[in-house]
Amino acid sequence: MVFADRTEAGRRLAAALEKYEPSHPVVLALPRGGVPVAAEIAQALGAPLDLLLVRKIGLPWQPELAIGAAVDGADPLIVRNEAIIAHSGVSEAEFQRACREEMAEIERRKARYLRGRARAPLAGRVVIVVDDGIATGATMKAALRAIRQRGPSKLVLAVPVAPADALAELRPEVDEIVCLDTPEPFDAIGYFYRDFSQVSDEEVIALLARFPTGQRPASG
Numbered sequence: 001m002v003f004a005d006r007t008e009a010g011r012r013l014a015a016a017l018e019k020y021e022p023s024h025p026v027v028l029a030l031p032r033g034g035v036p037v038a039a040e041i042a043q044a045l046g047a048p049l050d051l052l053l054v055r056k057i058g059l060p061w062q063p064e065l066a067i068g069a070a071v072d073g074a075d076p077l078i079v080r081n082e083a084i085i086a087h088s089g090v091s092e093a094e095f096q097r098a099c100r101e102e103m104a105e106i107e108r109r110k111a112r113y114l115r116g117r118a119r120a121p122l123a124g125r126v127v128i129v130v131d132d133g134i135a136t137g138a139t140m141k142a143a144l145r146a147i148r149q150r151g152p153s154k155l156v157l158a159v160p161v162a163p164a165d166a167l168a169e170l171r172p173e174v175d176e177i178v179c180l181d182t183p184e185p186f187d188a189i190g191y192f193y194r195d196f197s198q199v200s201d202e203e204v205i206a207l208l209a210r211f212p213t214g215q216r217p218a219s220g
Contacts, residue, residue, distance in 0.1 A: 001161065001181040005195040006033065006132050009160035009180075010040025016178050017128065017158055021045045025126035025156075028052040030143065031109065032199035037160065038130035039207045049211035050120040051204075052129060053109055054143040055102035059084070060094055067095060069142030070102045072110060077149070079142035113204050123151040129174075130158050133189030137166035144173040161192045 003009040027047045029038030035051070042049040053072035059065040067084050071077040078099055085095060127147055134140055140157070148155055157170060158178045163186035167177055181192065190196040 001183070001192065003160055003193050005193060005197075006036035006199070007040055009132065009193070010037035010130075011044070012180055013037065013130070013158050013160060013178065014041045014044035016180065017041060017045065017156075020126055020128065020156070021047075023126040023154075025128050026050065026120045026122060026152075028120075028127060028129045028147065030054060030129070030131040030140075031113065031204050032201070033133075034131035035204045035207050036199060037132050039210070041128065041130060041158065042211055047128075048120045049208065051109075051113060051208070052143050052147065053106045054139055054146070055106055056139045057095070057098045057102050059088055059090060060098060062088075066136075066138045068099070069139050070099060070106060071142055071146035072106045073146055073150070076103060076106075077142070077146040079145060081138070112201055113208060115205075117208065122147065124153050126154045126156065127152040128156045128158050132160065133192065134159050134162035134166050134170075135186075135189060137162070137170050141170055141173055144170065148173065161189065162186075 025045060025047050027038050027042040027049050029035040029049065030052050038049055055070045056066045057068035057070060059067050065084065066081055067090060068078060068080045129144060129147060144157065155174045156176045156178065157174045161181045162179050164182040167179060167182065171177060
């Protein structure tokens with residue numbers, strides 16, 4: 001399955017999630033790529049849209065290799081990949097320094113994107129977490145664990161495309177997974193979009209402006 005762009009992927013996902021509309025869910029997007037997808041879902045379900053700010057903590061000399069993840073919240077959560085930390089020989093000081101760098105980036109994005117915007121309450125709500133795809137799932141696992149700690153009544157992961165093995169790793173973290181395609185071989189998320197242009201900060205801000213927290217989205 002190949003999507004024209006993130007907007008089309010979001011519309012297709014929204015159709016697969018329509019059963020949740022009566023539950024008045026909250027839709028959480030991982031920026032930046034997950035926001036256009038999530039906006040279509042929030043529009044279709046009449047749901048509030050909020051951001052789930054999470055950053056991979058990479059090995060200092062191999063940033064693509066995750067040694068943990070940092071997730072924003074009232075009590076920010078740091079998830080550690082102890083096996084890779086031990087195997088790589090990264091020191092605790094190096095790990096903490098990398099944590100501080102990623103938390104600083106989360107704070108930068110929060111200030112730029114949210115600008116004092118009220119956050120959607122999650123306790124007791126159906127929460128749908130959305131991204132434009134999943135590669136390994138390591139960062140998403142940290143994000144889902146952080147949301148679970150905030151007491152949703154049901155936690156749903158919704159993505160257009162992901163490898164089956166990554167979804168199998170994530171299944172224990174959620175109540176339901178909605179994924180439109182699990183191709184093998186997987187390669188990279190961008191292969192499954194005709195237009196996979198980088199989403200800008202300005203686009204994220206504009207999409208959020210259509211969805212005042214706790215209100216039905218504006219049309220357009």
